[in-house]
Each structure stands twice: as structure tokens, then as C-alpha cells.
Amino acid sequence: MLQNFEKHIDNKLPFLRHSKILIAISGGIDSVVLTHLCHNIKLNIALAHCNFSLRDDESDADEVFVVELSEYLDVEVFAQRFNTKAYAEDNKRSIQMAARELRYNWFSELAEQLQFDCILTAHHADDNLETFLINFTRGTGLDGLTGIPEINGKFVRPLLPFSSKDIQHYAKENNIKWRDDSSNTSIKYLRNKLRHEVVPILKEINPSLLQSFHATLENLNDTADIVEESTYAVLKRAIVTMDENHVAFKISEFKKVNNPKAYLFAVFKDFGFTEWNDVVDLLDAETGKLIWSNTHRLIKNREHLLLTAINNTNTDEVILIAQSETSKETPLGTLFLNETDVVLEPNNTMIYVDKDKLKFPLVLRKKQEGDVFYPIGMKGKKKLSKYFKDEKLSLLDKENTWLLCSGDKIVWVVKRRADERFKVSENTKNILKIKLS
Incomplete structure (x- = not known):
């Protein structure tokens, strides 16, 4: 198996030869064999072990075993303990899902902090078949039937071409010790039920099941x-x-x-x-x-x-703009407010208003039930909802429209229409230019 493994690395995963690698190791036969194989072909590896605190002394013994293995192989090891039951309760997850989230999040954080190029997991051909069957029994699209990806971001699974039988044979042939997880024998979990009761029958029907499955994939x-x-x-x-x-x-x-x-x-x-x-x-x-x-x-x-x-549908956000502020960062961009003596042609990102008619602080908010304004150039008021309908705005456009308000009065339906009540007139003494950039 060692020769076939090295050949697979060189042909399919050559980048591992010059990568800084983190191996996810439980202490079970699969991850221990993966560690020995990588060590034997002189890859640059370190080990990462999760203690989920689910099996009391047995979990602690797994951690001790992994630490001793790292010392024997003279490689760096990282071990992390988790209160998996508490995490599952707090986040409303099953124990299996909680453990999965905890380990993958920790592996990713570790890789980022210590600049590991790849994270290796020990998924093999039998795991691939079991995952296929799980997805098949639950109902899935094509993606759920294409198997475990060999490369998924930083995660790499170099044992996918090899069977559980191959791994067991290599471990026994080379006198490799490992830890047995007692929970793997329990058929209360779907994967174990498939592994112990369904897959053996399928292999009895077709002794070349894994080869046939590989071709199907x-x-x-x-x-x-x-x-x-x-x-x-x-x-x-x-x-x-x-x-x-x-x-x-x-x-x-x-x-x-x-x-x-x-x-x-x-x-x-x-x-x-x-x-x-x-x-x-x-x-x-x-x-x-x-x-x-x-x-x-x-x-x-x-x-x-x-x-x-x-x-993106939050309608409760409110932004206050004090009289002393000349600029304000908003979800739409930067809002600039400057006094001016020159009035240019307004557009959808710039309006001019009579500053003395404003009540500070100005309020930038989303629409509310019952909003009305006086569209500039028109006589009388108009419900904002009617204005949106006349403008043929989509639901999304309505939700993403902001209002600049003075007290309870709309000054500007931002990027759409100013309000008649605040427009500059011949009696205006202080002109405020409001521009969205």
C-alpha cells in the first residue's frame, strides 16, 4: 500500500510534496495509518487531535495515544478539548453535527493561524460509499451522489482510492497500533448501521463493489x-x-x-x-x-x-446626522452636507435645501407605515407607498430606499425625489448642499 500511496500522491496530489501539512488524527486506524504513510514518504506533517469529551476516560486515552505517537514520530502535535454536549445544546445541534462543526472550525483556525497549506483527513473508499448511501436514502440531487471530494479548499483526502481492507492490512503488516472507538460499533447511528448491516450484504452480492462504485462515481x-x-x-x-x-x-x-x-x-x-x-x-x-x-x-x-x-431586509436601522457634521458614512455611501452660495442643477445624488427649515439632528431611515411627503414640483402631499407604486419600484427597491428626514418630515427620498417643503426659494438665506458620494 505504501508504494501505491506514494504513487497516488505523485500522480494526483504532487503539491503535498512541498506543502506544510496538518493531519486530523483521532487515534483510530484510518488516521493513524494515514499519519504513518505520510511520515514514511517524508511529507512535512503535524498532527491535530480533537478530544470531544464524550467517552470520559476513553477520550482522554485517545489524546494520550496521539501525543505519544507524535513523540515517537518526532512531529508536532496540537490537541484541543471541547465541551461537545454543551455546544450541541447551545446551538441546537445533534452531537454528531456539533462535533463536526467544532473540529472543522478548529482545523481551519489552526491552519490559518500557523499557515498550514493543507489539512489531511483519513476518509477512504468505504467512507465514500457510506456517504453516497446516506445521501441516497435521505433524498438528494446529483451533488449528493458524486462522492466526497478529494480536494475541498485546504482539506485533502489522499486515502479515497484505498479501502478499509487495504488500511487494515497495512496496519497489521507493519505492526501499527491504534485506538478503537467503542461508539463505532453502535448501530444507533445511520452511518454505523450502513457500515455493519447494509454494506456487507452489498459486498456479498458484488465482491467488487468498491471498484464498481468507483466507476459509477x-x-x-x-x-x-x-x-x-x-x-x-x-x-x-x-x-x-x-x-x-x-x-x-x-x-x-x-x-x-x-x-x-x-x-x-x-x-x-x-x-x-x-x-x-x-x-x-x-x-x-x-x-x-x-x-x-x-x-x-x-x-x-x-x-x-x-x-x-x-x-439585507433590515428596516430598523436609523442614522443620526448632527448639525456640526459635514459628512456621514451611510449604507449608501458618504453623505456630504455643506453650505453653499451656488445652486447647480440637482440630480439623483445631490439636492439643495433651505438649511433654516431643517430640524437637527437629521435622521436617515427606511420607510415606515403611513409615510407621506410633498414631491418637489408638485402641489400637495403623496403617500410614499403610492409614490413607490407609481414609480414601479420592486419590493426590493422599496426596502432599499432610504429617507432623509427632519423630525417627522421627509426631506429627501434619497436618490429619487426631494421634498417641496425644504426647497431653496428667493427668501432662502442659508443654502445646504446635500450630496451622496
Whole structure:
């Protein structure tokens, strides 16, 4: 196995030869064998061990074992203890998910702080099969059936081509010691149930199961490449605008394809949407119709779908501008306020007002129920909601419009319309230029 491992590194992962490597090691057979293999081919490694404090003395003994192994191999080791149960309760996670988040977050922080180039984990071919089966039984798209990626950012999994049987044989052949995790025998976890009860039957049916599975993964990944290329082609035509607040998609481009639902799934699955029939129905819904995921909204606006993060919909933020301030940083940019004797043609980023009519501090805020203003150049007042409707603003545009106010009066619907009550007249003595940059 050592020769095959070294050949795999040189052919597929040659960058590991000149990388500073952190190995995630539990003390179990897989990560211990990975450590020995990397040490034997003289890679530059250090070890990182998580003690999740879930198995009392057994967890502590794992940590001691890993430290002793590092001393034997003369490599650096980092060990971190976690109160996994408390983290799981505080963050409403299962114990397994809590442990996963804790270890991956810590590995990433460690790599960043100490400038490790790669983090190696000991996932192997059997793990890949189990992950495939877990995703398959829970229901998944193509991405869930393409296997564990060998390279994912800084995380690298060099044992994926090798089976659990290969690893066990290498450990016994080389008298390598490891720690057995008693929780791995419990079938209360889905992965263990598949490992101990389902996979052996599949291997009995097909003794070459892992080889067949590897070929299947290659075919699925080839198909995924085709899907990605086709999705990108549709996206290139569909995306109309993109900024920090939203992405706008042309609905007609999704209607042109043979299977809109498939393309909508490919485009929006990473934003938490799950009700795909509702997403499809949005294509023919009335303007203003929207659906939610936990993190995003998808809004129908005439001929477009607008995608926006939920945290961009905050309507409670208020910014105060004192009379002494000549500039103010805002979510829209820098607001400059300077007295002037010259009045130029106003535009959507600059207005002139009668300073003596203002009540300080000025307030920059989002719209509120019942807001009215007196659009400059018009007689009488107008509800802000009616103004937005007449201007044909989308829901997203309405939410991202800011109001500059003096007391409870609107001075400027920023970047759209000033208020008649504060305009400069022949009686104005002090002119204030307000400019958004």
C-alpha cells in the first residue's frame, strides 16, 4: 500500500510534496495509518487531535495515544478539548453535527493561524460509499451522489482510492497500533448501521463493489460536469444585474429550457430553497409574490426573479446626522452636507435645501407605515407607498430606499425625489448642499 500511496500522491496530489501539512488524527486506524504513510514518504506533517469529551476516560486515552505517537514520530502535535454536549445544546445541534462543526472550525483556525497549506483527513473508499448511501436514502440531487471530494479548499483526502481492507492490512503488516472507538460499533447511528448491516450484504452480492462504485462515481462526476456547464450557459443569459443587495434573473431564460425545474434547482439549491414546485410556480406568479428559505428570499418582479439575502431586509436601522457634521458614512455611501452660495442643477445624488427649515439632528431611515411627503414640483402631499407604486419600484427597491428626514418630515427620498417643503426659494438665506458620494 505504501508504494501505491506514494504513487497516488505523485500522480494526483504532487503539491503535498512541498506543502506544510496538518493531519486530523483521532487515534483510530484510518488516521493513524494515514499519519504513518505520510511520515514514511517524508511529507512535512503535524498532527491535530480533537478530544470531544464524550467517552470520559476513553477520550482522554485517545489524546494520550496521539501525543505519544507524535513523540515517537518526532512531529508536532496540537490537541484541543471541547465541551461537545454543551455546544450541541447551545446551538441546537445533534452531537454528531456539533462535533463536526467544532473540529472543522478548529482545523481551519489552526491552519490559518500557523499557515498550514493543507489539512489531511483519513476518509477512504468505504467512507465514500457510506456517504453516497446516506445521501441516497435521505433524498438528494446529483451533488449528493458524486462522492466526497478529494480536494475541498485546504482539506485533502489522499486515502479515497484505498479501502478499509487495504488500511487494515497495512496496519497489521507493519505492526501499527491504534485506538478503537467503542461508539463505532453502535448501530444507533445511520452511518454505523450502513457500515455493519447494509454494506456487507452489498459486498456479498458484488465482491467488487468498491471498484464498481468507483466507476459509477466517475460517470456521475462526468455528468455533473455537463450539468454545471449547461447551468452556467443558462445563468450567463439569465443574470441581468448583480450587486451587494440582490441578483436579478430574467424569467424568460428559464422558460426557454426543456426542464425549468431542473435548472431552477441547479441555480438556487445552495440558497436553502427546498419547495421546488413553489419555485417553479413563481415563474408565472403575480408581481410581488415571494418565497423564503432560512437565509434568502426569491421575489417575482414583473419579468424577473430577484434573489436577496434575508439579512439585507433590515428596516430598523436609523442614522443620526448632527448639525456640526459635514459628512456621514451611510449604507449608501458618504453623505456630504455643506453650505453653499451656488445652486447647480440637482440630480439623483445631490439636492439643495433651505438649511433654516431643517430640524437637527437629521435622521436617515427606511420607510415606515403611513409615510407621506410633498414631491418637489408638485402641489400637495403623496403617500410614499403610492409614490413607490407609481414609480414601479420592486419590493426590493422599496426596502432599499432610504429617507432623509427632519423630525417627522421627509426631506429627501434619497436618490429619487426631494421634498417641496425644504426647497431653496428667493427668501432662502442659508443654502445646504446635500450630496451622496
